[in-house]
Amino acid sequence: MSRRKKWLIYAAIGFALLAAVAAILWEVSKARCFTLTGDVICRVETDQPVVALTFDDGPTARGVDWVLPTLEAHGARATFFLTGAESEAAPQLVRQLAEAGHEIGNHSFSHNRMMWPFSSGHDEEIRSASAAIVAAGAPLPRLFRPPYGKKLIGLPRAVERQGLRMVTWDVEDPPGAANGRAYANALLEQVRPGSIILMHVMYPGNRPARDALPLILEGLRVRGYRIVPVGELIDGAAASG
Numbered sequence: 001m002s003r004r005k006k007w008l009i010y011a012a013i014g015f016a017l018l019a020a021v022a023a024i025l026w027e028v029s030k031a032r033c034f035t036l037t038g039d040v041i042c043r044v045e046t047d048q049p050v051v052a053l054t055f056d057d058g059p060t061a062r063g064v065d066w067v068l069p070t071l072e073a074h075g076a077r078a079t080f081f082l083t084g085a086e087s088e089a090a091p092q093l094v095r096q097l098a099e100a101g102h103e104i105g106n107h108s109f110s111h112n113r114m115m116w117p118f119s120s121g122h123d124e125e126i127r128s129a130s131a132a133i134v135a136a137g138a139p140l141p142r143l144f145r146p147p148y149g150k151k152l153i154g155l156p157r158a159v160e161r162q163g164l165r166m167v168t169w170d171v172e173d174p175p176g177a178a179n180g181r182a183y184a185n186a187l188l189e190q191v192r193p194g195s196i197i198l199m200h201v202m203y204p205g206n207r208p209a210r211d212a213l214p215l216i217l218e219g220l221r222v223r224g225y226r227i228v229p230v231g232e233l234i235d236g237a238a239a240s241g
Contacts, residue, residue: 033168038156043170044194044233050226051195052233053078054169055202056107056145058086059093063202066210068100074217076227077101081145081167084109084129091136098138103229105143106130106164113148114155122158130162143167143230167230169198173209180211187212188219196230 033042055067059082071078080097082104087094098104108114109128116122130141144164146155151166159166174186191197197216201209220227228236 033170035151035156035166037153038160038166040151040156040166040168041196041230041234042168043192043196044236046194046236048226048236049193049224050228050233050236051171051191051193051197051220052230053197053199053227054081054105054145054167054230055079055199056081057111057200058082058202059090059097060086060202061090061093062204063206063210064093064096067201067213068096070213070217071102072100074214074221074227076217077103077229077232078227079103079105079143079230081105081107081143082129082133083107083111084125084132085111087129087132087136094133094136094138103143103231104133104138104141105145105167105230106133106141107145108147111147113150114146114158115150115152116154122155123161126158126162126164130164165234167196169196171195172198173200177208177212180208180213180215183208183212184215184219187216188223191220191223191225193225194233196233 055078080102082094106126106129108125114122126144134140142164144159144166149168156166171187171190174183177183177186199209200206
């Protein structure tokens with residue numbers, strides 16, 4: 001076999017190995033309930049009929065003006081994972097959420113994917129977002145949700161350095177739901193005791209989720225579930241354990 005042919009074979013093997021490693025790391029990065037370093041909470045183990053309802057992104061006037069009255073009408077409190085940039089742009093909306101008794105979590109400052117294995121930028125993203133949320137009038141966040149759910153080695157370590165706990169989810173927006181009823185039915189099928197539910201309601205394209213929210217709240221009530229913020233779900237599980 002010629003030297004050139006051997007080199008091509010070795011190169012092909014090396015490329016295949018790199019591609020395999022990249023594919024594995026991609027799957028690990030988006031795993032809801034697993035992280036290579038640190039801890040992540042995607043749900044809690046409990047037999048009690050209790051779930052946490054969470055909303056990502058924003059705040060935006062469209063989302064807050066729709067969600068707040070709906071939650072109040074159903075006597076439900078939730079966790080809002082807000083970005084620092086949007087909190088700076090609309091501090092009055094952050095205050096509205098906090099004053100209504102909802103929990104405010106950190107969703108990074110700029111909502112970029114935070115997948116670099118070693119980066120001081122992760123710390124700054126988290127720190128800046130918390131600072132913007134506090135400056136808007138909300139308590140210092142103690143929970144962090146990674147943008148797009150992406151995480152590898154560097155981000156979990158940064159979350160721990162900043163004194164937060166990383167939270168993902170086990171129930172999320174159903175893909176392809178064309179209307180509120182289809183969205184609500186598909187989401188409710190996923191729920192079980194201890195679930196952390198993720199919804200996106202802040203932007204114009206989130207209309208099915210906004211329309212689904214009252215149906216989901218009523219569906220959870222009919223099924224006997226109590227709805228609490230994530231921090232309360234975690235604390236309750238720890239206390240009962």
